[in-house]
Amino acid sequence: xxxxxxxxxxxxxxxxxxxxxxxxxxxxxxxxxxxxxxxxxxxxxxxxxxxxxxxxxxxxxxxxxxxxxxxxxxxxxxxxxxxxxxxxxxxxxxxxxxxxxxxxxxxxxxxxxxxxxxxxxxxxxxxxxxxxxxxxxxxxxxxxxxxxxxxxxxxxxxxxxxxxxxxxxxxxxxxxxxxxxxxxxxxxxxxxxxxxxxxxxxxxxxxxxxxxxxxxxxxxxxxxxxxxxxxxxxxxxxxxxxxxxxxxxxxxxxxxxxxxxxxxxxxxxxxxxxxxxxxxxxxxxxxxxxxxxxxxxxxxxxxxxxxxxxxxxxxxxxxxxxxxxxxxxxxxxxxxxxxxxxxxxxxxxxxxxxxxxxxxxxxxxxxxxxxxxxxxxxxxxxxxxxxxxxxxxxxxxxxxxxxxxxxxxxxxxxxxxxxxxxxxxxxxxxxxxxxxxxxxxxxxxxxxxxxxxxxxxxxxxxxxxxxxxxxxxxxxxxxxxxxxxxxxxxxxxxxxxxxxxxxxxxxxxxxxxxxxxxxxxxxxxxxxxxxxxxxxxxxxxxxxxxxxxxxxxxxxxxxxxxxxxxxxxxxxxxxxxxxxxxxxxxxxxxxxxxxxx
Amino acid sequence: xxxxxxxxxxxxxxxxxxxxxxxxxxxxxxxxxxxxxxxxxxxxxxxxxxxxxxxxxxxxxxxxxxxxxxxxxxxxxxxxxxxxxxxxxxxxxxxxxxxxxxxxxxxxxxxxxxxxxxxxxxxxxxxx
Numbered sequence: 001x002x003x004x005x006x007x008x009x010x011x012x013x014x015x016x017x018x019x020x021x022x023x024x025x026x027x028x029x030x031x032x033x034x035x036x037x038x039x040x041x042x043x044x045x046x047x048x049x050x051x052x053x054x055x056x057x058x059x060x061x062x063x064x065x066x067x068x069x070x071x072x073x074x075x076x077x078x079x080x081x082x083x084x085x086x087x088x089x090x091x092x093x094x095x096x097x098x099x100x101x102x103x104x105x106x107x108x109x110x111x112x113x114x115x116x117x118x119x120x121x122x123x124x125x126x127x128x129x130x131x132x133x134x135x136x137x138x139x140x141x142x143x144x145x146x147x148x149x150x151x152x153x154x155x156x157x158x159x160x161x162x163x164x165x166x167x168x169x170x171x172x173x174x175x176x177x178x179x180x181x182x183x184x185x186x187x188x189x190x191x192x193x194x195x196x197x198x199x200x201x202x203x204x205x206x207x208x209x210x211x212x213x214x215x216x217x218x219x220x221x222x223x224x225x226x227x228x229x230x231x232x233x234x235x236x237x238x239x240x241x242x243x244x245x246x247x248x249x250x251x252x253x254x255x256x257x258x259x260x261x262x263x264x265x266x267x268x269x270x271x272x273x274x275x276x277x278x279x280x281x282x283x284x285x286x287x288x289x290x291x292x293x294x295x296x297x298x299x300x301x302x303x304x305x306x307x308x309x310x311x312x313x314x315x316x317x318x319x320x321x322x323x324x325x326x327x328x329x330x331x332x333x334x335x336x337x338x339x340x341x342x343x344x345x346x347x348x349x350x351x352x353x354x355x356x357x358x359x360x361x362x363x364x365x366x367x368x369x370x371x372x373x374x375x376x377x378x379x380x381x382x383x384x385x386x387x388x389x390x391x392x393x394x395x396x397x398x399x400x401x402x403x404x405x406x407x408x409x410x411x412x413x414x415x416x417x418x419x420x421x422x423x424x425x426x427x428x429x430x431x432x433x434x435x436x437x438x439x440x441x442x443x444x445x446x447x448x449x450x451x452x453x454x455x456x457x458x459x460x461x462x463x464x465x466x467x468x469x470x471x472x473x474x475x476x477x478x479x480x481x482x483x484x485x486x487x488x489x490x491x492x493x494x495x496x497x498x499x500x501x502x503x504x505x506x507x508x509x510x511x512x513x514x515x516x517x518x519x520x521x522x523x524x525x526x527x528x529x530x531x532x533x534x535x536x537x538x539x540x541x542x543x544x545x546x547x548x549x550x551x552x553x554x555x556x557x558x559x560x561x562x563x564x565x566x567x568x569x570x571x572x573x574x575x576x577x578x579x580x581x582x583x584x585x586x587x588x589x590x591x592x593x594x595x596x597x
Numbered sequence: 598x599x600x601x602x603x604x605x606x607x608x609x610x611x612x613x614x615x616x617x618x619x620x621x622x623x624x625x626x627x628x629x630x631x632x633x634x635x636x637x638x639x640x641x642x643x644x645x646x647x648x649x650x651x652x653x654x655x656x657x658x659x660x661x662x663x664x665x666x667x668x669x670x671x672x673x674x675x676x677x678x679x680x681x682x683x684x685x686x687x688x689x690x691x692x693x694x695x696x697x698x699x700x701x702x703x704x705x706x707x708x709x710x711x712x713x714x715x716x717x718x719x720x721x722x723x724x725x
Contacts, residue, residue, distance in 0.1 A: 051630070066685065069681075192677040
C-alpha cells in the first residue's frame with residue numbers, strides 16, 4: 001500500500017502520461033514483431049531454402065533463436081502496454097469518484113483538508129433556541145458507510161453530507177493506493193529475463209503473465225470480445241476496432257482471438273503462433289499422459305510452421321490451437337480468406353491433438369489442397385480438429401459408447417467455423433466443401449441438422465462413413481446432387497451393422513468389434529449402418545465416387561481398418577484423392593463414379 | 598562471385614572424419630549469406646530507436662504520475678527490457694559480421710575447391 005498517497009496527489013495524477021508510456025511499449029512491441037517477421041520471412045527463408053552445410057545450420061539456428069527472442073519481446077511489451085493502459089483506466093475511475101466528491105464539497109462550501117477530513121459550517125436549527133448549530137469536521141476513519149450520522153449526535157444537516165464526502169474522498173484514495181499496489185506487483189513480474197534465449201520455462205512464465213494482465217485488465221478491455229455474436233458480427237466488431245485496440249486484444253487474449261470464428265485468417269494465424277509457444281511452455285515439464293501427448297503434437301505443428309513450404313505447396317495457416325478437451329488444432333493450407341474454393345476436412349474416430357494428427361491428418365488436408373489447386377489454383381484445404389472425437393480405445397465398439405453426443409456438439413462448432421469462413425472470405429462466390437471422414441462424417445451430418453443447415457457449405461463429401469444420422473442425401477440440405485460418398489469395399493467402418501443388428505447378435509461381445517461385421521455380411525440387403533442408412537447405398541441418394549477397394553484383412557479379402565485410412569492419400573488411393581480434389585475445387589462434374597452398394 | 602556452387606567434402610574442414618562417405622552436404626552461394634547479413638544489419642538500425650523512444654514515452658511520468666509506487670517498478674522493468682533489446686541488437690550485429698565472414702570464406706574456398714573439384718566423387722543422388 002502507499003500510505004503517502006493523498007487526495008491532492010490522486011487528483012493531480014496525469015493518467016495521460018501513463019497512456020503515453022503505454023504507447024511507447026506498444027511501439028516497442030510492434031518493432032519486435034516486425035523484426036521477427038523479417039527474420040522469418042527474409043533472413044531465414046533465404047538461408048534455409050538455398051544453403052546446406054554446418055555453417056548454414058548454425059546460422060539458421062541462431063536466427064531462429066533470435067526470432068523467438070523477438071516473439072518474446074513482442075508478447076511481453078504488448079502486455080506492458082495493456083498493463084499501463086489498464087492502470088491508467090482504473091486510476092481515472094477513482095479520480096472521477098474523487099472529483100465528484102470535491103465538486104460536491106465546493107458546491108456546499110465545505111472545506112476538504114489535506115488528510116481527507118471535511119469541515120462544514122454551522123447550519124440547521126437548535127431544538128431549544130432555533131439558532132444554527134455549530135459547524136464541525138467529519139473524517140472517514142473506517143470503511144465508508146460504517147459511521148452513519150446520528151441525529152442525536154450531529155443534528156446539523158451539513159454533518160451527514162460532510163461525512164459522505166469525507167468517506168468518498170478517503171475511499172477513492174484507498175482504492176487508488178490498492179490499485180497502485182496491485183499493478184506494482186504485476187509490473188514487477190513483467191521484467192525481462194536476462195539474455196537472448198527463450199526457453200520453454202520463459203514461455204510458461206509468459207503464459208502466466210498474460211493471464212495475470214488479463215485478470216487485471218478485465219475492467220479496461222471489458223468483456224468486449226463478442227463471444228455470443230454470430231461470426232459475421234464478430235468480423236464487423238474486429239473491423240471496427242482501431243489498430244491499437246486490435247494489438248491490445250492480440251497481446252492479452254491471443255487464445256480467444258486466435259480461436260474465434262469470424263476473425264480474419266491472417267489475424268488468427270498470428271495469434272495462434274503465439275498461442276502455440278505459450279501452450280508448449282505450459283505443457284512442457286508435465287508428465288501426465290495427456291500433456292505429453294498434446295505436447296508432441298504441438299511440437300510437430302511448430303516444426304512444420306517453422307519449415308519452409310516446399311515449392312508449389314500452399315502456405316500453412318494456424319486457425320486454431322488449444323489444449324481444451326482432447327486438444328484442438330485447425331490448420332489451413334492456403335489462405336481460406338482469399339481462396340475461391342475452401343474445403344474443411346473433419347477427422348473422426350480416434351483423432352486427438354497428438355503427433356499422429358499433426359503428421360497424418362494435416363497431410364490429408366495438404367494433399368487435398370495440393371490436389372484442388374491443380375484444378376483451381378485459388379483453393380485451400382483445412383484440417384479441422386475443433387471438437388472431441390470419440391477415442392476408439394477398445395476397438396470399433398467404442399462407437400456404441402460414443403453415440404451421437406460428440407457429433408452433435410462437434411456439429412455445432414463446425415457450423416460456427418463454416419459460418420466464420422463464409423464471413424471472412426473475400427470472394428462473392430466462395431465454394432465451400434465440408435469433408436467428413438469416419439465419425440467426422442457423422443459430425444458433418446449433425447452440423448447440417450442445426451438451425452437452417454450448415455452455413456455456407458455447397459458440397460459435402462463423406463468418406464469412410466458409418467452413417468451420417470439422416471437417411472437421405474437431400475436431408476443434408478445442400479441438394480441431393482451435392483452430396484458425395486467414398487466407401488472402400490474393404491473399409492470396415494463403412495459396413496458396420498445397424499444398432500438393431502448389433503443388438504440382435506450377442507456375438508459382438510464374444511468376438512470383438514469385427515463380429516458386428518460378420519453379422520452384417522450374413523445379412524446382405526440391409527442398407528442400415530450404425531448411424532443410419534449407408535450413404536453408399538442407392539436409397540440414400542448421394543453420388544458415390546470411385547475409390548480403391550483398399551487392402552483386405554491380413555492381405556486377403558474381407559474388411560480391414562487399413563482400408564479406412566487411405567481415402568486422401570494420392571499414392572495409396574489415387575482415385576479417391578483425385579475425386580476429393582475435384583469436388584473441393586468445384587469440379588465435381590468430372591468425378592469418376594462407382595456403383596451403389 | 599555469384600551463382601550456385603556445389604562442393605562436397607573438401608571445402609568443409611570441420612566435417613566429421615571418416616573416409617568413404619560424403620560427409621555433410623554443403624551447398625552454398627554467397628548471395629543469400631550477404632543478403633542475410635544485410636538484413637541483420639538493417640535489424641540493428643531497426644532496433645536503434647527503441648531506447649530513445651521508450652525514454653521519451655516515459656519522460657512525463659516522473660512529473661505527472663510520480664506518486665505511484667508502480668512507477669518505481671516500471672523504471673526497473675524498462676531497464677530490463679532495454680537491456681534485452683540491446684542484447685538482441687548486439688546479436689544482430691554479431692550475426693551480420695559472421696554471415697559476411699561465411700560468404701567471404703566460402704567464396705575463397707570455392708576458388709580453391711574449383712581446381713580440385715574433378716577429384717571429388719559426387720554424392721549418391723547428385724549424379725546427373
